[in-house]
Amino acid sequence: MSARVPRVLAVAGTDPTGGAGQHADLKSIAAMGGYGMSAVTAVVVQNTLGVRSVHVPPAEVLTAQLEAVSDDVVVDAVKIGMLGSVPVIEAVARWLAQHRLPVVVLDPVMVATSGGRLLEPDAEDALRAVLGLADLVTPNLQELAVLAGEDPAPSWTAALAQGHRVARTHDVLVLVKGGHLAGDRTPDALVGPGSPEPLVALDGARVPTANSHGTGCSLSSALATLQVRHGDWPTSLRIAREWLRGALAEADGLEVGGGSGPVHHFHHVQDALASWGTAPERFSEELWADSAGVRRQIEELEFVRRLGDGRLAPEPFLAYLDQDLQYLEHYGRALAQLAARAPDEASRRFFAAGSLSCTETEAQLHRARLRQAGRERPAAAGPTTRRYTAFLLAATAAEPYPVGLAAVLPCYWVYAEVGRHLQGLAEAAGHAEHPYADWLATYADEGFQEATRTARRLLDEAAREASPALRERMREAFLEACALERDFFAAPLEPPLAGTAAGPGGQGRAGAGAAGRLPRVGAIE
Template sequence: MAPSYPARIPRVLSIAGTDPSGGAGTAADLKSITAAGGYGMSVVTALVAQNTCGVREIHVPPAPFLDRQLRAVSDDVVIDAVKTGMLGTAALIATVSEWLDEHPPQILVVDPVMVATSGDSLLAPDAEQAMITFCSRATVVTPNIEELARLTGSERARDERAALEQARGWAARTGVAVVVKTGHLDSATVTNTWVGPDGICLPVPSTRVSSTSTHGTGCSLASALATRLGSGESPQEALAWSTQWLHEAISHGEALRVGSGHGPVDHSHRARRLQAAGESTPWLGPGAVPPILDSPDQILSALGAALPAAARIEPAVAPAGPWTQALWAAGEPIARNIAESDLVRQLVDGSLPPNAFAFYLAQDSLYLRRYSRALAALSAASTDVVAQVFWARGASSCLTVESALHRGRLGEQEEIGVSPVTSAYTDFLLATTLGEERAVGTAAVLPCYWLYAQTGATLPSVPSDHPYADWLDTYRDPGFVIATQGALEQVERELATASPAVRSAAVRAYLLASRHELEFFDQALRLAAPVPADQHETILEGAL
């Protein structure tokens, strides 16, 4: 099967001003185009001396030089999409318009930089009027709320409904789509809505991020949108991808620690996350776990797991003895990574995209079928009646109670197909429980119990109208906590009586399974493209 690379890499031209601190303008445009899968080019309309604290000075090169930049690119390169940003004078707007008349692109995304979010005008009156006219030649415009008011000749919209009405009227008159962005309105939910000339609205909801790293978000969204449209995606797909990518970029912007004012978003966070997921470095090297384990203390010293008390995450379900206590300490960094993962964060704040949630549910359902076989294998291998019954009940629960929850939400979407991550994890579990010593198998199945129970115990309460409220409640199920306690007792008993060599193999199996759990959590945020909008409704109906 061929890799799922894009059919073609769109060649996208940014026409905008500069930002030497890298957060906005052509710098943000090129980063966004690259992040969205395109090849970025830039034509500079203004040299701006600015940083995260503000603009100090602007130098506008002569319009003829802008024309020469544009023609230098178009004389040599086929351009699939154009995104415009800061066009500071009527002369510059006229120059770009003339060039577009001669070289009309398939996609033109206009970010009409006319009004700051404070309401202050950024253009002289003649340039503002020229920009309003210029917008009518676009494929789609991406104004902020203040700019939408200027564009439509209306008062500033006070709520989303008013903004959508303004956009509908203007789009119908001009034949140009509008992306209505509600980030500057007062609401917990931030929605980007594609409003077409036919009046059809395609909303992409997200959750407001409390962050000071919002510099350049308008530039970044418009550039990513131009790139995805230029690659051939539909408006719904392109806006969904761009909105979700930007949400992640804003969420991690403050970690860049760039500047002392309104910092930039982290344009590369998604790319770095996917790069790390694609690396083939072994999770555990050959000597990571001692080949002979005589005591639990050896696990701590060998794996460097004796963390300061203040830095430890306490297990929500207590270990059953010294061996499981040592396992927790050894695998604690992975538990921390899961607790801080983007998927858990987005589940909690409600911003997890419907396609990602659907994929997660489908993979969890497929996983449980195979996990059930692994638990059944442990039951068959056990010589103790209590252990036999415990693992058999676990296997049965996977196929009845847990799977029923999935089927209620998924319907026909359950047959998405097993992912490489799910396949690798379940193959590991089946190979371990069917082909290794019983103690190794019990250690391998433990993370599915323990790490999910840990996640559930640390989740905050959410309101009943939260899109994933009922699913989050399943993580806190008291019955699952009791089952986790039983699994810990089985592992503790097996490790206490196993040989030192088998214990070593069991510790390796536990750590590898824990890492598989982390990959399983993360995989839903590695999807190449959203699922169609009509499938979103099917998935969410079961979750609401």
């Protein structure tokens, strides 16, 4: 297996509207960084509303196509889709037996979306005989039932059992897909002939769209391409699944056809295309744009407005400081955990210095102000504080280093932005006796601003080396922490806001947050 551009051959039928068959295959291969080639098994007259007719060229024409490719090009992987007749299936089987390709993915096109069988019984038998020449088979639930010679599975548990039986019978990996099951979840699992448990099982909420034409073709081609690059089927499946979910989520924007339209194969490159001719955006800037909604929610909180213009009563402010002091202890631990896992000495020094500043400098300032107000003993940590600290400690200890880094970044960046907003409110209020003027002045500390810039730079460096799937986990951690920041600011005066993770549309994920405790450390030397 190699990190070079995978050369992937799609053996499939056509779709003149571009959503399925080899048209979807070639798009998927390119989207996953491969070089796509194709051999036509059938000319299908179809659009998003349905299939009108099918012309199957002589099997000799298909054989000539396959040999023309393999005589000249080293083929790293082949994805096999529609094989409409016994002669066509046998031609592909002979070619596979002769060439022993590194990666073979078979998407057995056997059953129409309506449930009708697309192959005659003898062709179904011939296709079952080809399974042993494949590394991975990717049937939908109805096709899985045909391969097993059984009725379609009524549940996910039954589907998994059916997948295991096919894997054992044909000594092949089987991707069991739950997209055709009823309900709001879409599970997928990779099962093999040698294990009673799935090699990997993934689950997620169903993506709400009616435009899903070509999902099976697209997923199987993406898997073939990724497997050449990674050499690990579970990794390939995780990446391909995340990409396909994004393609489904953005499918409605294509506006192709009046029926079930295609998925958006290149959804993940739209931002890059938009930035051509300008300086490329950093990943941290993408995250910042995604968090716009939750940052607006923070600015609109009653606690933030009153703190900024000086109308906040002393008791809620002291309650905020009390919880923030307890947060600092755990946040310092989170930074220490991140320092221990940092990839280089400079990063380790940066996060270690931040941890020390939390526990020694920032905490002392909090204690002094609380003592002045007659609060010698801290209150119990509230649910907001507990949830946020638990999230940060888990992210910096159990998740990959880049995910932990994304989780702590809002503690720098969002807090700095809120500080600028608060200072603007204080200046607009205009009165000389602002009760929190000294506290708000700490936001302007240049060491704190420089630390924020350094944390952003470290995140961008980590993102450049991360896979698409890992960057998505980084995004989720960043947005979760932004929502937690919001809820901590909300806690002194009002209950946490409900919602889902902040994204471009401004929705917020339910959580809890904290603020007011950034380590004021300098940049990496």
